Amino acid sequence: MRLGRIFILTTIFGVTSLWSQNKQLLYDFYEIPQSLMVNPGVKTSEKWHTGIPFISGLAFQVGTSGVTVNDLFANDGVDFTTKVRERLIDGMRRKDDFSTTSQIEGFNIGFRGKNRPDDYYSFGIYGETDIIVYWPKDLAILAFEGNGGDNIGRSFDLGDLSLRGEMVNVFHFGINRKMSNTLTVGARAKVYSSIFQFQSTKNSGSFRTTQGQDNIFNTSIVADMQLQTSGVEGIVDILEEDTSTTQKDLTSLFAKRVLLGGNLGLGFDAGFSYKLNPQTTITGSVLDVGFIYNSKDVKNYTLRGNASNEGITVILPEDITSLGNDLWQDLIDDIEESVPYEENDSGYISFRPVKAYGSIRYDFGQDEGSNKDCACPVNISSGQNDDFYRNSVGGQLFMMKRPRGVQAALTGFYQKRLGRTMSLKATYTADKYSLTNIGLGLNLQAGPVNFYILGDNLLGYRNIADSHYASLQFGFNIISWNDN
DSSP: OHHHHHHHHHHHHGGGGOOOOOOTTTTTOTTSGGGGGTOTTSOOOOSEEEEOTTTSOEEEEEEBSSOOHHHHHOOSSOOHHHHIIIIIITTOOTTOEEEEEEEEEEEEEEEEOSSOTTEEEEEEEEEEEEEEEEOOHHHHHHHHHOSSGGGTTOEEEGGGOOEEEEEEEEEEEEEEEEOSSSEEEEEEEEEEEEEEEEEEOOOEEEEEEEEOSSSSEEEEEEEEEEEEEESHHHHHHHHHHOOTTHHHHHHHHHHHIIIIISEEEEEEEEEEEEEEETTEEEEEEEEEEEEEEEOSSEEEEEEEEEEEEOOOOOOTTGGGGGTTSOHHHHHHHHHHHHSOEEEEOOOEEEEOOOEEEEEEEEEEEEOTTTTSOOSSOOBTTTTBOOOOEEEEEEEEEEEEEETTEEEEEEEEEEEEEETTTEEEEEEEEEESSOSOEEEEEEEEEETTEEEEEEEEOGGGGGOGGGOSEEEEEEEEEEEEOTTO
16 A cells, blocks of 8 residues: 555656647747747748747646646545545546656747748757656556455556656757748758657556465466666766766766767658638648657666466475475566566667647738838738738647557637737637646737747636646747848
8 A cells, every 4th residue: 555655646746847748829829930840831021030048938838637736635625545546546547648848949040041032041959858657557556456355357457557758959940931922831850969768658468366276366477568768877877876076967968968969860840831812821730750869878678578376385294394495586586587677778769759730720800001111020022011910710730649649639719919019819728638728828029029928728827736737938039020
């Protein structure tokens, strides 16, 4: 019981650092330069932009599709053990997960081509952390209840263990091209420098206890399990040394891996925007189609084989004189021989979590002064300002490849432009984390200074401990419109 509680509490407290991937507020919010990062083919109108280093794009998001902190620790008069049983062990499903991603931009710069004004180039560096841990339902039951009692005869699925995580630095360069007055396309090349990576996603096997013949119980295990890691051992070694130079050594290691000294990989993004008519636009993008080859600081752990035993069998009185033998060690040796635990340093390929967006937007409420000269977004091909609409409504679809299938979210949005200096975007999103996710985004243009802030699941802020999802993104940029 104590082991089970430790396992459960460790998982729950881990939720406080878990984030989600969808950026529905930023997507197609083309007044913000960072929208290029979620669709390289988004509409672009600025002459150039530069993000203020390290504060141009920060995202902080938290989410869990299962139990919340409040579910377990609220002062509601329910016994804690009962909460664990009903809300965690019985309440969570195999596909529930705790997932995380974060992005912090080092810098982000974009400029329009001097000889090709229909092309907009952008480049920069950002760091990303992505982790997902699925709820290991059968293993949680085994840890909490044990394999006796009502669990005699039950087969516990070892394949319930599924997790993946990485921290990576990304160097990127993109081109956004206006092909015509109706079509804009874009692509972005990426070089990945991995800081660490781990994955254990293709496990299988079972653990089962039944009535024995020569002894009370028979326990059998069939296992095909593997944990692959790269970059982890070097960090662990420094932490275990725990010397006066630990912090300096960690900083040096991270700096090396951030600047292309880690395991390297390649990837790309692609996207488009297409006007069906002057007021209706469809968009789409695919992000992080890529891989990393992990060959440095690799340590893999495997458990493969099968075994069945009924424990130690003693026949009396014949064996009375041999009880001093190391019978337990013989038993352990037999099991380890049948189901060997091994380590190796073989390199492996890890694929990035591919993401895809799509949207349809309808603009209305045309500004009568949209064709007048001003220091605002311009249509480069014609030399005149684009038609300016005060309102937009539409829908967005987000999909992401995860170890246990595609994770999807559907969003409806309304955007209001208050002149050319302020824009507001409101969203309603339904996904596995929440069916009541209402978000609000603000973009402010004060001369050349651009500031944006985007917050998700605003209803959840009434009680953060009981919320399945919370998000905040913000940043500062300097933007040149026209000749400014």
